[in-house]
Amino acid sequence: MTAVETNGAADGAATPPILQLAAVRAGYGRIDVLHGIDLELRAGEVFALLGPNGAGKSTTLAVASGQIVPSSGGMFLCGRDVTGAAPDALARAGVCLIPEGRGIFPNLTVSENLRMATYTGHSYHDILELAFAQFPRLGERRKQTAGTMSGGEQQMLAMARALATEPALLLIDELSMGLAPIIVDELYDHVRRIAASGLSILIVEQFAHEILGLADRAGIMLHGRLLHTGPPANIAGELTDAYLGADHTAS
Amino acid sequence: MSDEPTGADGTMSSARLAQFEDEVAKLKVTGGGANPERLGSQWGIGLTILGFVIAIISWWSALDAKDSAITALRAEIFAIIGIGISLVGIVIWVRNSLTRYLRYWIIRLVYEQREQTDQLIRALRDEK
Numbered sequence: 485m486t487a488v489e490t491n492g493a494a495d496g497a498a499t500p501p502i503l504q505l506a507a508v509r510a511g512y513g514r515i516d517v518l519h520g521i522d523l524e525l526r527a528g529e530v531f532a533l534l535g536p537n538g539a540g541k542s543t544t545l546a547v548a549s550g551q552i553v554p555s556s557g558g559m560f561l562c563g564r565d566v567t568g569a570a571p572d573a574l575a576r577a578g579v580c581l582i583p584e585g586r587g588i589f590p591n592l593t594v595s596e597n598l599r600m601a602t603y604t605g606h607s608y609h610d611i612l613e614l615a616f617a618q619f620p621r622l623g624e625r626r627k628q629t630a631g632t633m634s635g636g637e638q639q640m641l642a643m644a645r646a647l648a649t650e651p652a653l654l655l656i657d658e659l660s661m662g663l664a665p666i667i668v669d670e671l672y673d674h675v676r677r678i679a680a681s682g683l684s685i686l687i688v689e690q691f692a693h694e695i696l697g698l699a700d701r702a703g704i705m706l707h708g709r710l711l712h713t714g715p716p717a718n719i720a721g722e723l724t725d726a727y728l729g730a731d732h733t734a735s
Numbered sequence: 736m737s738d739e740p741t742g743a744d745g746t747m748s749s750a751r752l753a754q755f756e757d758e759v760a761k762l763k764v765t766g767g768g769a770n771p772e773r774l775g776s777q778w779g780i781g782l783t784i785l786g787f788v789i790a791i792i793s794w795w796s797a798l799d800a801k802d803s804a805i806t807a808l809r810a811e812i813f814a815i816i817g818i819g820i821s822l823v824g825i826v827i828w829v830r831n832s833l834t835r836y837l838r839y840w841i842i843r844l845v846y847e848q849r850e851q852t853d854q855l856i857r858a859l860r861d862e863k
Contacts, residue, residue, distance in 0.1 A: 502752075502755075527752055561755075561759045561762075562755065562756045562759050562760075564759050564760060564762070565764065566759060566762055566764055567764065568764050569762050569763070569764045570763075573762055573763065574762070576758070577755060577758035577759055577762060578751075578754075578755045578758060585849075589845070589848075590848060590849050590852035590853070591848055591852060629852075631849070631852035631853070631855075631856060632852075632856060650751060652751055652752060652754075652755035653755070
């Protein structure tokens with residue numbers, strides 16, 4: 485069962501979505517994890533993808549970032565079919581993934597990690613300036629080895645590195661994983677500011693309460709299918725049923 | 736890069752969106768092989784076998800062409816072309832196999848280093 489919302493602003497219908505996954509089936513090797521995902525993200529929108537472990541949320545992001553090529557179905561950016569485009573080409577175009585577990589280089593310093601973002605053609609100086617303006621704490625720790633920072637600071641570094649590349653589409657995988665609630669709140673304040681700037685964000689989370697407050701729309705994934713999409717208020721009501729349903733199915 | 740970059744406050748301009756559309760329009764889409772190195776390796780093996788077969792057949796043709804030096808010469812040229820195709824196939828196979836191996840190797844290295852750093856940090860924290 486799939487569900488693509490067609491509601492929204494009138495101009496949303498006129499312009500193609502910045503990201504569209506159409507009947508996407510994908511997985512690892514011969515095993516499909518996604519069983520026909522239909523998802524649309526409009527420009528400037530924040531879409532929260534929720535669901536329990538193993539639902540296929542991270543795989544959806546892997547498809548959207550080009551790391552996994554769908555076995556069937558299509559991926560579209562701004563209306564153009566980009567199914568099979570290389571992940572580095574998508575990254576250079578402006579699709580940026582902040583992976584689960586932060587994805588920083590723990591043995592490099594903060595500055596060296598930020599230097600990695602120069603692949604987009606931005607100058608090192610500009611990247612440092614932008615990153616430290618958004619996350620002043622990173623400026624204080626610029627020479628510190630990234631792996632020795634707290635989990636929250638590492639996540640900030642991952643976000644700073646992503647934002648320094650001026651993405652047009654930001655994909656965030658489980659920002660809150662392994663972090664204390666107070667740190668998660670702080671990070672979501674940053675995400676809220678980024679979202680207010682008009683960046684299109686597809687964000688994956690297991691737990692809803694942090695994210696539903698800032699999302700424009702949300703969807704629930706279960707067993708590789710997008711079961712419900714809609715306004716966060718509606719999704720919040722359906723979430724418990726979906727999770728309990730998952731537990732019953734699993735047991 | 737954009738002439739009108741994202742500001743320090745992270746404001747995304749409409750110019751950036753337009754630039755993104757341009758970049759997407761220029762994207763080279765291969766149509767999607769889930770594993771390009773494996774495909775490359777298969778092509779390499781295929782070319783190697785093809786070249787080898789051409790070389791063997793041409794060589795036998797050259798041996799059989801006892802009455803005509805020109806025919807023998809042509810067959811020998813084909814044999815050399817076959818050997819060339821085999822060499823190209825071997826290079827393609829080695830290149831793709833190495834890329835595949837190094838990709839796994841670097842991923843493994845990154846994960847191992849991350850795990851070691853995490854262990855070190857845990858140990859340091861436990862000491863405190």
